[in-house]
Amino acid sequence: MSTTGIIFSNLHDMSIADLTRKRTMASVPFGCRYRLIDFALSNMVNSGISDINVITHNNYRSLMDHLGSGKDWDLARRTGGLKVLPPFITAYSNDASALYTSRLEALKSIQGVVAGITADTVVLSDCDAICNIDLRKLIEYHNAEDADVTYAVKTVPLTAATSEHYNIVSSDENGNITDIIAHKKGVEGNFDVSINIWVFKRQYLQSSLLDAAAHGYTSFTHDIIGRSLTKQTFKAYRYDGFYANITSMADYYAINMSLLDPKNREALFKIKERPIYTKVRNSAPTKYVDGATVKNSLIADGCVIEGTVENSILFRGVRVGKNAVVKNAILFQDTQILSGAFVNCVIADKNVVVRNDVMLSGHPTMPLYIEKSKMI
């Protein structure tokens, strides 16, 4: 059984608008050395999928830079491999809104590619979910049940404040999906939610896209799935590993911080046969100079630490000067905290410089975001 992968790189960009102003959701940095797409890509590669299409929309330069030829994910292949699909707009259309706004439109925009797929199954994945899932099992289940579409779901506690960010998937005891409630506000309790990974029977994906084009459908959940709930076989597959979904800056901050707990690192990064791959940057090992104090922090290679770092996430090439204090912070690649500066609950984008003796502080529920290359 062969499988092709499709990754949506831009959906959900709005949920962390600060971080996606100049990049795609897929290329948002995460966990010291990763970008969000690394999880979707690694999950596919580790499950033997080596033919992967990445659909882009806008701001995808940083994504192209990250992916390169795909060799870091072992996807620089003669057959298959990684294909980045830039937005497809017909010449002479003059229609600015030709760029897609929904998942279904994104798929319709690559109809030519989808029509050309010959694999038996197609796995679709977003980039906002951080998980390490064995897709082989999901695909096996899908095939064994002879399903048209299988949703990967995870049971999570929802609160009134968060429920609108999720699609709740109800299913019967045989795993048949009975209802999908999209983005409903004010739901509380434990529910199965879609982790935005689906397996499609190839023919069903192709025919439903043709259908959608013919009927002018625009919504994946309502039109493709909702309209056919009783006619087709739609299954839910429960995933029980690490799962985190980024719906806001506070979420983004909290999920990064959750990696300081060894249990979470174990579940996300240390599954032996399923490592998470990322672009190799070839930094030197991190150097801790005499007088550096570091507690409970996750630090990438290439840093030079001379000051104090506590409860923080440091990306590659960060420098913390003498007597500088970094607490509860997320510092992106090549950011510098000069000597005597103090930062707390801060998310500093790439190449930020916090100059000598500057003090900055946010709050865990509202971390202070400093944009790329800013000097303070």
Add this chain to the structure above:
Amino acid sequence: MYHKKECVAMLLAGGQGSRLYTLTEKTAKPAVPFGGKYRIIDFPLSNCVNSGIDTVGVLTQYQPLELNEYIGNGQAWDLDRTFGGVMVLPPYQGNKSADWYKGTANAIYQNLAFIDRYDPEYVLVLSGDHIYKMDYAAMLDFHKKTEADCTIAVLNVTLEEASRFGIMNTDDNGKIYEFEEKPAHPKSTKASMGIYMFNYKKLKQYLIEDENTEGSANDFGKNIIPNMLAAGESMYAYPFSGYWKDVGTVSSLWEANMDLLGENPVFNLHDRSWRIFSRTSASPAQFIGERGVIDNVLVSEGCEIMGTVKDSVLFNGVTVEEGATVTNSVVMGGVTIKAGTTVNNVIIAENTTVGANATIGDGTKPGDNITILGSDLSIPDGMVIGGGLLVNAEKLNELV
């Protein structure tokens, strides 16, 4: 240029490195790990790439498996090229003869066909045993300017050290008039670094002559260089100043690792203008725990540090459990040091596990009496291993 390269580098990587004991039991010396994430060979390879030399022959002989695997297609150094790139050159069986590499010169001689494919003007001969950063392009410029047939990079050493090296005696312009191998009474302090730039035509001529000379040791230092000098070829010493270290012994390997530490290290790996490339694996970031103490250390990705680490170099994926103390040591990839254990003045090779509450090494004089633990060992809980011991699997069986 798809038919010609100006300069081809030939890297001698066949060294057994027997003075590194168990560290080179299963691997060639150039593949010995160094500096937290590198192997020794990364330094000459990165120097080549940074100097604009994109065609490198790596001559292997002793235990080549790990080295072959490590170099692969050269992609990590940007040496996967359609024309040129890095090529591993083991000894081979020819039409008329089959030989191991008999000496450094013979190794190059046997691969003249490889060099000929690129029709180079110059050939740079390097060894895979040293830690240094050097711009070979500047050396080539010097070589061209002096119109030399051979240029030898030299380092100024102290008079006492000079008797351990091949010494170049030169005139004021750097022209070599005499070469002395390990002289008892050195006349100069210009020590050969084992880095030679040749005009390829001349090199080829001397290699063929040497090969036809009965009883020759087929060695650059013993035969080729003295022969060229005797014949009156134009030979110059290219002065190099900067860090250069032969890591052929346990103590020099330890020292070279320690030279990377500190605020202003003797040898700086964080210099972005001259990056050292290496093959990197996909590990998550390093974690320093709530009770972790780190003081003057170099740490790589995948490490989990819950204990105390001082004045040490830690490679990829090292775990130091709570209450363990690591001082003045070099700990290679995948090593686990369990709770309550003390490690001082030790080099630990890859994937060894040191049990809980053990005491390894003697730290009374850092750098003296270094203890070595070989790779893939399981040191039992509570074990005491003293200073200066070289422990491989056999030795461990005796000790337990």
